[in-house]
Amino acid sequence: MANRNRDARDDRGSAPPDGGESSMAGVIRVATLIGVGVLVAMNAKMITDTGSFKQSVSQLNERIDGVNNRIVALGTEMRNSRAAAPQRGPDPAKVYPIKLDGAPAEGPASAPIVIAEFSDFQ
Secondary structure (H helix, E strand, O other), rough: OOOHHHHHHHHHHOOOOHHHHHHHHHHHHHHHHHHHHHHHHHHHHHHHHHHHHHHHHHHHHHHHHHHHHHHHHHHHHHHHHHHHHHOOOOOOOOOEEEOOOOOOOOOOOOOOOOOOOOOOOO
């Protein structure tokens, strides 16, 4: 009797009840195929986008190199123009005579060094 119950259960378990499970398995297979197709399409799009991205990066690198070269050229031009520019203001190597008659002073008049300070209070 136990063998008979086991055989009956095996027969019931192996036969699909009114086709419900097999149609669900078919839907899952179709959904899986659609998902794989979408992933393949996404990868193909990414591969084509990678090529255009590499091209954009190379164009940006060329523009950055051009800007860098221009900055270096401007820096060199500035250094050269600064060296050739005439000096403004008094010449530090020249001794300028100053009249100190009647000006307030400290120390002896015969000192070897005279420091004259000029202020303009405006």
